[in-house]
Amino acid sequence: MPSHALDQRLFERTNNLTDDNNTVLASPQDGIELITNWLRVIEGNTATQLIESDLKDLRDELTLDQPDADRVKGLLLNLADNTALVAQSRNVQEQTEGKLDDVAFTLRTLAGL
Helix, strand or coil: CCHHHHHHHHHHHHHCCECCCCCECCCHHHHHHHHHHHHHHHCCCHHHHHHHHHHHHHHHHHCCCCCCHHHHHHHHHHHHHHHHHHHCCCCCCHHHHHHHHHHHHHHHHHCCC
16 A cells, blocks of 8 residues: 555544544554554654654553553643644645644644643
């Protein structure tokens, strides 16, 4: 499958983690799977190093029997901020910028903001 198709599905799956009422619709296992897929796409990209590190930390936290809610929230907020920064970089196409901004919004929603 072409990577752009995978990327599109990841954007859609990420943005579908919450509903219109900001209710979380995903389990920690769903999050782990989604994170693993995102890591495959962004791995080795210097523009996304901060995101890659936070994603790995979040994945590790979600694998615990009882993830620390405050740590998860902090990681989600860091991811949202760093995703928004990547969206504003000069190398990002306008269409991708909007998708990244939507992901940042979803991450903030997941964090409870």
